[in-house]
Amino acid sequence: MVGPKRTPLYEEHLAGKAKLIDFGGWEMPVQYAGVITEHHAVRKQAGLFDTSHMGEIDVRGKDALAYVQMLITNDASVLKDGKILYSPMCYPSGGIVDDLLVYRYDLEHFFIVVNASNTDKDYDWMLEQVQDFEVSVDNVSDKYVQLALQGPLAETILQRISNVDLSKIIYYTFTHGEIDGVPCLISRTGYTGEDGFEIYCSPEFGRQIWRKILEIGAKDGVQPIGLGARDTLRFEARLPLYGNELGKEITPLEAGIGFFVKFDKDDFVGKAALQTQKEQGVPRKLVGLEMIGRGIARSHYPLQKNGEEIGFITSGSFSPTLNKNIALGLIRADLAVQGEVLDVLIREKPVQAKIIPSLFYKRG
Structure with a gap:
């Protein structure tokens, strides 16, 4: 019997005396000091999350934009290089395959971040939609460790070990730079309702960056945060969770995220069903x-x-x-x-x- 998967930060969670649980096939920390303590740390100072279980999918090729447009309900044509878009991805029925983030490198290269428990399902779905598009779609999840530093002091703490001016990274944009000398993709995004950053780097450097952020942020009260507080934080900010607010039997219009369905763009998977639901009323x-x-x-x-x-x-x-x-x-x-x-x-x-x-x- 195959056990749950572990992120490259597993040993750090053990060292931090985290309580571990099975989450979508991953052995992940649910709490360290306690859910309420960790929740308040993120709201008032800053918290560090291991989000390496999330999935990353690379889309490249001359039809990359057209392919992404067909795949998602939001309008990727408005993206400029270095910008990020949130969107549902739907079935023809209008039900939700997943909600995801689309990063645009350039017209022929998009980087898509999907939910951990959906990575394999999403990747298979994306491959099915390639059809006649001239694109390559690759699951590159194993090439990244992902950390999230969230909270009002996140920028102050991270700036101490970054070689880029983090104040220039506005909400829902990304850049490349170094964190503690390690090449990283740095985005101003998160899932807590607070300001903060998500950091992507090669797996062998994950533990180094994790330790360094906790070390240089200790005087500011930064704490490692588990899935328990991640859930209460996102829930207070009304950020949807797949399997709860979102799912195959729930449409974006029902889930209250209809703003991210752009009916005025060309066809996309689920458009006809969602248009009918909009006209008839949810x-x-x-x-x-x-x-x-x-x-x-x-x-x-x-x-x-x-x-x-x-x-x-x-x-x-x-x-x-x-x-x-x-x-x-x-x-x-x-x-x-x-x-x-x-x-x-x-x-x-x-x-x-x-x-x-x-x-x-x-x-x-």
């Missing part, structure tokens, strides 16, 4: 919920109104920033009204929750 909507009764609404708990099932929880937890229990739920569109009170079935017992704005946290 049957379900994603809403924010605050628990009125006691209890935490967990993913896939049923949601009811007057005893009738009207949807389900996609994500739910205690919010360390807001100090309350909150959730996201996918429900019948006609009931998605601010202030509406619903019932969450927690261990088959109805517990009241109220619909509130779903952007629970916004920095600044």
Whole structure:
């Protein structure tokens, strides 16, 4: 029996006394000092994440732009060299294959970052879509370690060991430079609702950079952060998670990310189905919920109104920033009204929750 995969930083997680779990086939740290402690560290100072389990796929060739345009719902033609785009990637049904980041090197070279548990599935899907496009599509995930430094002090800390002016890297752009003397791709992106950077380098240098950032950021309170706080951070900022807010049976319009579906561009996979749904109106909507009764609404708990099932929880937890229990739920569109009170079935017992704005946290 094959065990879970490990990132090149596995030994650092052991040394940091992290609690490890299986996450999508990867043995990853869920926490070090504790989820709430780590959550507050990212909101107030900075936190360092091992995100090396994420997938990286290279697209090259004279039809690279046309191919990427067909693949994703967002408009890659607006990208300039050094810019990054977020987008869903859909099935013909309009359901979501994955959500991803597209980095443009130039007109014939795009670098696509996908979710860890979806890498093989996404790569197979991308290969199927090549058809008559003159492109090469390569899974290059093994060639990278990926780290994320997130939080209000991220730039200050990283600048101490970088040879590029990080203030010149604006949100959703990237450059190449050195971190502690190591050649890296550095992007101003993240998954926490805070400012920060994602760093890509060759696997043999991952442990060096990990240690150096923790060393030079120690006086500022930087901490290693596990998947537990990664989830509460992204959830407060209403950043969707595949398998929760996104999936094969959920469209971008239902998930509340319709802004990233550009109907005015040429054809893309899923366009016809999404156009029909837009015209007819979405049957379900994603809403924010605050628990009125006691209890935490967990993913896939049923949601009811007057005893009738009207949807389900996609994500739910205690919010360390807001100090309350909150959730996201996918429900019948006609009931998605601010202030509406619903019932969450927690261990088959109805517990009241109220619909509130779903952007629970916004920095600044």
